[in-house]
Amino acid sequence: MQQILSKEILHEPMKEIGERYPSWLEANKSKLSKEDRDRFSKQHQLILELCRVYDTTPGDFDKITELMQSMQGCGQPPAEIVAELAPGLQLGEDGLPQ
Template sequence: MDTMMQQLLSKEVLHEPMKELYEKYPNWLEVNKSSLSDEDFRRYSRQYEYIKELCGVYESTPDDFSRIVDIMQKMQTCGQPPDDLVQELGP
């Protein structure tokens, strides 16, 4: 089970989509701030910070599985990323 989780959370699988989210999120937050509740804006901003942190781990210590899992668990507390942002990532 651990091996499967490590493969699913590996840099090879997740880094590129997370990097794309990281690059697109600031503009999305700026464009959509006025249409979001304060709570949603804070939640999405926190999610963006976790994505940024995760990208940093993938770039500096991609084998730090426990840190990757910790960040992913924190990200999950923020819910799903915005649908329109995810759709921009493609299939």
Template structure:
């Protein structure tokens, strides 16, 4: 998702780009992202210690890198204030977006910590699982 989101090139004539940029800035803000990320950062060391011998070394190192990136994102978001100037907000957004892209490149965090991210929420089913083309929510 983040890799295909290039806000700098060719977006001057596209009204959708400012909307998407604003939405991404909201999603990557302290208010939205920080609480859940901070919770993960606090639980990660225990999980890593408990699972060090249970998973492959490469996987363990990948999860360590994820933890460090999450710590960097939290450190970047912690000083965020509503009154920050736009240039500070923009720079922070760019840093957080870059860190989140790096995290995405490392794959999903451990399911024990975040649950099954790939599973659809309750009430949502893939089209093949729906009977008669009915919406699973209705």
């Protein structure tokens, strides 16, 4: 499990996802319910925190696991962001690729 959560595997994709949130949130704020805006904003903050942990204490797998579980509780990232990073990838309700 630690290998999957390692900085070498996840840091760059998380950084790229996190960089896309501000413009996506701004472009979609009028289309989103307050609940979805809050959920995506929380998800973005968790991604930023995860990146900070990777930058400062990449071996803190307890904190990394905690952040990943919290992110999972927020649901999937916006489909448009996922599509930018992985064209053609579609995620099911369970978060797994279809």
